[in-house]
Amino acid sequence: MAFSSLVEDAPSDTTTEPHPLICRHCGLLQRVPAMTPPAVVLCARCGVTLRRVQHDSLGRCLAMTLTALLCFAIACSMPLMRVSTSGISLGADLFSGPERLTQQGIWELALVVIFTTVGAPFLKLLGTAYVLIGLRLPRPPRHLPRVFGLVERLRAWAMVEVYLLGVFVAYVKLVDMVHIDVGYAVFALVGLMIAMVAADATLDRQAVWEEMERRGITQHPPAPTPAGTAMQAGRQRTFLACETCEKVAVAEGAGPHECRRCGSLLHDRKPRGIARCWALLIAAAVLYIPANVYPVLTVVQMGSGMPSTILGGVEELVAAKMYPLAAIVFIASIMVPMLKLLGLAILLVMTQFSRDERLVDRVRLYRIIAVIGRWSMIDIFMESILVALVQFGAIVTIEPGVGAVAFAGVVILTIFAAEAFDPRVMWDAASAGRSQ
Incomplete structure (x- = not known):
């Protein structure tokens, strides 16, 4: 049994019972202790946050x-x-872009x-x-x-x-071209965020x-909580962690197993995770070429078209001396996809060669990759x-380019690739390599 927790002194309003938890990033089976909020529990092996306990979490989240x-x-x-030029005025809302x-x-x-x-x-x-509202009812929906x-x-x-x-970048690009009025939806989006x-x-x-x-x-009657000597069997993978609700279950007999709490299928590791991640990564790498070669948009002005690639858009911002914004777009649209492609490739290669160097750093790299990919959608x-x-x-008219479709494909495929990769297999492979 191993755990690492950081607990601040505070009045107790809730208490959670001790329960086993398997770290999603290193696969270590450990027991989370009883806690009083606010509290943070860290994995004893890789340092990933396993859980944060807070005062009235459900009520505050509902509000x-x-x-x-x-x-x-x-x-x-x-x-x-709303933009206007030469006596012509046009407006846009959240649905106008997809419609166009x-x-x-x-x-x-x-x-x-959309x-x-x-x-x-x-x-x-x-x-x-x-x-959250359903849990407050006398008879919550099943x-x-x-x-x-x-x-x-x-x-x-x-x-x-x-x-x-993306709205901010569009505003900066348009401010010298047309007159712009910012609508109430922008302020509502700030509040929403x-x-x-x-x-x-x-x-x-x-x-x-x-x-x-x-x-x-x-979904099923609750099973007894694994305890005592059962915890010592974690290294033989006698327990399965639900990918949806993180409930730890005893693996009894041949599969498939179903989570008793949420009904999801249980797997020791993500099925065919390495193969699926490689396939998605290769597809994203193939699309990365047309995404950067073909224009993402074309500005048609006085009958003359000016195609613009992703890198061309960055160069335009630099030419306009908008260096901070150019840096943001360059990092999000060029560096981040490249980092995801290279980072996932490194993790896959080191895993397949059973390398045991810098496992904790590789977990950190994976977490960064999983978080930053969405920002490429700017x-x-x-x-x-x-x-x-x-x-x-x-x-003046702006038309979308085929490069944008390829780039969106790169972002989506790399997100799926990160989800397909199971960082626990890095620790499995390292352990197997040491035993040989």
Whole structure:
């Protein structure tokens, strides 16, 4: 039994019972102790945060989620920006960019934009509010575990903060070209971003699952908690951790096994994780070439088209002496995809060669890769805004380019590749290499 915890002295309003937990990043089976909030539990081997316990986590998260839903409703119903030049005025809202992309025949890009800026954030907020309100009812709905499991999967795809940065980049690009009026939707999006970040920061996800279990909302009757000598058997992989709710279950007999708490299928490691990650990584690397070679947009001014690649957009910002913004776009659109491709390739190669060097640093690298990939969508969001706003006929028009579709494919594939990779196999391979 091993654990590392940082607990601050504070009045106790809740107490969690000791329970086993398997680290998602190194696979170490350890027992999380009883805690009084606020508390932080760290993995004894790789240092990853296993859990944060906070005061009234569910109530505070519900308040922030309802606030976010209100801001979301305002953002969807109000104009985002209005531009005017030569007596012509055009406005855009959250839906204008996807609509314009669809009209241009690039429906794939429109689908990505509408899902990451409207669909995923709305479903995530609505699902979270539904679960937290449902847990306050005398008889909670039996399907709450399924709903909360979906919410967990949507977390990586809700990109409101990235979209806001894309709005800012679009504003800077347009400010010298046309007159711009910022709409109320931008301020609502700022409020939405703050509320969503606050909701994520205050929510103890394990507390949600434990409350469901306490109220008897489980897919199967609860099993006895592994303890005593069973904990010593962790190295023989006699226990399976649920990828959705992190519940530790005893592996009895041949599979498949189902999580008793949320109903998800249990696996010792992600099935075919190495092969799937390689396949997605190679596909992303192939798309990375046209994403940087072909134009992501074309500015048609007075009948003359000026195609612009991702690097060309950075050069334009540098030429305009907007160095901080140029650095942001360069890092997010060029460096981050390259880092993800190279970083995942390094992790895969070192794992397959059973290397045991710098395992903790490799875990940190994986966590960085898993977090930063979404920020590469800045260029895609910026383009959707520009395409919607700059449609002034023969004066100036912005049209999307095929490079944007390839670039969106790179971002999506690298996100899936990071999700497919199981960092626990690095520790397995290192252990196997030492024993040979």
